[in-house]
Amino acid sequence: MSAAPLQVRDIGSFHVGGQMVSLTGLAPRLRVSTANGAVHPIDPNGEMIAGQMYVQYVKLAAPRSPHPLLLWHGGGMSGVNWETTPDGRAGWQMFFLRAGFDVFVSDAVERGRASWAPYPDVFKDAPYFRTGREAWEETFRFGPAGSWNVDPAQRRSHDGLRFPIARMEGFMNQFVPRWGDNDALTQHAYDALVGSLESSIVLTHSQGGNFGLQAALHAPDRIKAVISLEPSGAPDPEHCDPAVLGDVPHLFVWGDYLDQHPFWVESVPKVRRWYEALVAAGVNAQWIDLPSRGIVGNSHALMADSNSDAIGKMVHEWMCEMNLVTST
Amino acid sequence: MSAAPLQVRDIGSFHVGGQMVSLTGLAPRLRVSTANGAVHPIDPNGEMIAGQMYVQYVKLAAPRSPHPLLLWHGGGMSGVNWETTPDGRAGWQMFFLRAGFDVFVSDAVERGRASWAPYPDVFKDAPYFRTGREAWEETFRFGPAGSWNVDPAQRRSHDGLRFPIARMEGFMNQFVPRWGDNDALTQHAYDALVGSLESSIVLTHSQGGNFGLQAALHAPDRIKAVISLEPSGAPDPEHCDPAVLGDVPHLFVWGDYLDQHPFWVESVPKVRRWYEALVAAGVNAQWIDLPSRGIVGNSHALMADSNSDAIGKMVHEWMCEMNLVTST
Numbered sequence: 001m002s003a004a005p006l007q008v009r010d011i012g013s014f015h016v017g018g019q020m021v022s023l024t025g026l027a028p029r030l031r032v033s034t035a036n037g038a039v040h041p042i043d044p045n046g047e048m049i050a051g052q053m054y055v056q057y058v059k060l061a062a063p064r065s066p067h068p069l070l071l072w073h074g075g076g077m078s079g080v081n082w083e084t085t086p087d088g089r090a091g092w093q094m095f096f097l098r099a100g101f102d103v104f105v106s107d108a109v110e111r112g113r114a115s116w117a118p119y120p121d122v123f124k125d126a127p128y129f130r131t132g133r134e135a136w137e138e139t140f141r142f143g144p145a146g147s148w149n150v151d152p153a154q155r156r157s158h159d160g161l162r163f164p165i166a167r168m169e170g171f172m173n174q175f176v177p178r179w180g181d182n183d184a185l186t187q188h189a190y191d192a193l194v195g196s197l198e199s200s201i202v203l204t205h206s207q208g209g210n211f212g213l214q215a216a217l218h219a220p221d222r223i224k225a226v227i228s229l230e231p232s233g234a235p236d237p238e239h240c241d242p243a244v245l246g247d248v249p250h251l252f253v254w255g256d257y258l259d260q261h262p263f264w265v266e267s268v269p270k271v272r273r274w275y276e277a278l279v280a281a282g283v284n285a286q287w288i289d290l291p292s293r294g295i296v297g298n299s300h301a302l303m304a305d306s307n308s309d310a311i312g313k314m315v316h317e318w319m320c321e322m323n324l325v326t327s328t
Numbered sequence: 329m330s331a332a333p334l335q336v337r338d339i340g341s342f343h344v345g346g347q348m349v350s351l352t353g354l355a356p357r358l359r360v361s362t363a364n365g366a367v368h369p370i371d372p373n374g375e376m377i378a379g380q381m382y383v384q385y386v387k388l389a390a391p392r393s394p395h396p397l398l399l400w401h402g403g404g405m406s407g408v409n410w411e412t413t414p415d416g417r418a419g420w421q422m423f424f425l426r427a428g429f430d431v432f433v434s435d436a437v438e439r440g441r442a443s444w445a446p447y448p449d450v451f452k453d454a455p456y457f458r459t460g461r462e463a464w465e466e467t468f469r470f471g472p473a474g475s476w477n478v479d480p481a482q483r484r485s486h487d488g489l490r491f492p493i494a495r496m497e498g499f500m501n502q503f504v505p506r507w508g509d510n511d512a513l514t515q516h517a518y519d520a521l522v523g524s525l526e527s528s529i530v531l532t533h534s535q536g537g538n539f540g541l542q543a544a545l546h547a548p549d550r551i552k553a554v555i556s557l558e559p560s561g562a563p564d565p566e567h568c569d570p571a572v573l574g575d576v577p578h579l580f581v582w583g584d585y586l587d588q589h590p591f592w593v594e595s596v597p598k599v600r601r602w603y604e605a606l607v608a609a610g611v612n613a614q615w616i617d618l619p620s621r622g623i624v625g626n627s628h629a630l631m632a633d634s635n636s637d638a639i640g641k642m643v644h645e646w647m648c649e650m651n652l653v654t655s656t
Binding site: 005006007008009010011012013014015018020022023029031032033034035036037038040042043044045046047048049052054056058061075078079080083084088090091093094097107112113115116117118128129130131132133134138148150169170172173174175176177180183207209210214231232233234235236263266267270 | 333334335336337338339340341342343346348350351357359360361362363364365366368370371372373374375376377380382384386388389403406407408411412416418419421422425435440441443444445446456457458459460461462466476478497498500501502503504505508511535537538542559560561562563564591594595598
């Protein structure tokens with residue numbers, strides 16, 4: 001984890017999972033493409049790709065794990081979550097590069113550089129846009145109900161909160177629209193990514209969690225471990241059999257204030273049920289509740305909180321215990 | 329330009345140029361955030377950031393230029409254009425990292441990881457989606473009018489074309505929606521990026537060109553050179569005075585088939601007019617028409633064509649001539 005220069009072999013990107021769609025019957029439009037530029041007639045009908053996912057990789061000259069680490073973001077977010085934290089510290093992309101992993105950061109279908117498709121022509125519904133209040137009071141647990149305010153000085157946060165709320169606006173810059181009906185497309189693209197790699201370790205956040213847990217069920221031979229930071233959902237043991245996951249260790253990590261926010265009060269037991277099914281099936285699964293270890297104040301944004309490096313180190317130690325890192 | 333490991337000091341990102349907006353009067357909705365997950369009530373009203381731009385940087389341990397290189401993409405595209413080419417070769421991000429520059433790749437307002445804002449609530453109009461036909465026959469000049477076909481085997485391309493058309497679908501994966509009315513927001517964000525850096529070299533493609541040329545007018549003390557790959561527009565000499573650009577060398581690079589596509593027949597003279605105004609004002613400006621140098625077959629996607637490295641080398645040599653690179 002030194003600050004010596006990273007020895008980088010390659011940086012690049014690709015897309016996976018998309019397919020060609022054709023649009024017909026739409027009315028023509030006119031467009032000026034640049035100030036002082038030509039006026040184009042635009043025919044919106046024709047072919048485009050939809051359902052693709054974006055993956056950016058940084059590969060090291062001498063990785064210390066044979067398995068690339070895939071970082072999958074949560075809902076209404078993009079891979080930017082894994083880069084610099086809102087208060088300017090190194091994100092987990094850099095943390096795990098320094099720990100010796102080739103790191104693949106993706107933008108899921110419809111998010112960021114994955115692009116998105118016209119609605120209602122291709123995507124069926126209109127997207128949702130995250131508000132500051134929803135992030136603050138509901139999903140990210142920065143403060144209790146009623147504590148958001150447009151004026152930063154008037155916002156109240158939870159006692160001891162580790163999220164850098166002075167940079168809330170910087171965090172809000174990262175929000176991207178999300179759709180509610182693209183789960184199948186998104187899972188298809190994640191599975192295509194996993195299928196394109198001989199092996200990988202999947203590390204997810206929030207909405208990415210369910211996709212990662214499902215991906216492991218779909219490719220237990222290729223996925224060498226699943227690390228879920230506060231997954232917002234999980235497979236249903238009534239419909240999915242965890243027995244195929246005997247060789248795939250699972251780690252779940254949870255922050256603070258979960259009992260004070262209705263979304264999480266409802267969500268955590270559904271994930272716990274899958275964890276218990278994993279354990280019952282003999283899968284090596286671990287459930288880390290940070291407050292019960294004396295680590296209090298973590299929001300839903302574990303990888304952006306002030307102790308993000310310490311949590312990264314905890315995850316890395318688990319990866320070492322699971323023999324996912326080549327000993328040096 | 330060796331294939332030795334890159335010595336990387338830091339990889340990260342930030343957003344610039346956004347501002348808080350408030351939405352009111354929208355009807356509530358319901359959302360299921362993940363399969364088997366909780367049903368949320370969603371209030372679409374509230375605060376969000378709009379007009380922000382995304383910037384990702386790779387900084388070297390020992391850059392060979394004091395000026396970071398900013399790569400600004402074209403219309404309907406994102407920074408992905410500068411990463412791996414559609415046929416899997418290293419893009420210009422990696423090319424100029426290997427040449428010794430700190431490289432900043434941005435996604436302009438509304439594109440990719442910059443996110444976008446609700447319309448018609450914040451952005452006024454609906455976005456445009458690029459079709460395969462428009463890219464093929466009009467903007468990117470892969471083939472003449474009528475040569476696009478949904479079946480790759482039936483597509484006709486220009487004789488001698490250097491774009492890797494076998495990977496057209498890979499290129500189409502990179503398309504992102506664009507709006508027609510966000511020029512002011514976009515320029516504001518680019519200017520904010522330039523203003524946040526002591527110095528920079530701006531290298532643009534297509535629609536990015538006009539933003540880069542304007543940015544130089546706005547900050548001639550900070551921008552050390554402007555390199556425009558096939559800009560689709562330029563400042564109007566009737567309204568902008570190039571005299572402030574005396575210390576800012578300009579390079580324009582153009583590919584082939586320009587006289588066979590109406591959009592370019594109309595666009596090139598507008599840019600040429602600005603180039604001539606620069607020369608008349610004593611600015612060190614160079615206009616490279618590749619075919620007139622015997623380099624034929626280049627599409628609008630100069631940085632993705634099969635000779636992208638050779639064109640990168642030409643640009644790099646010009647940068648050396650302009651004393652932008654520390655001699656070694």
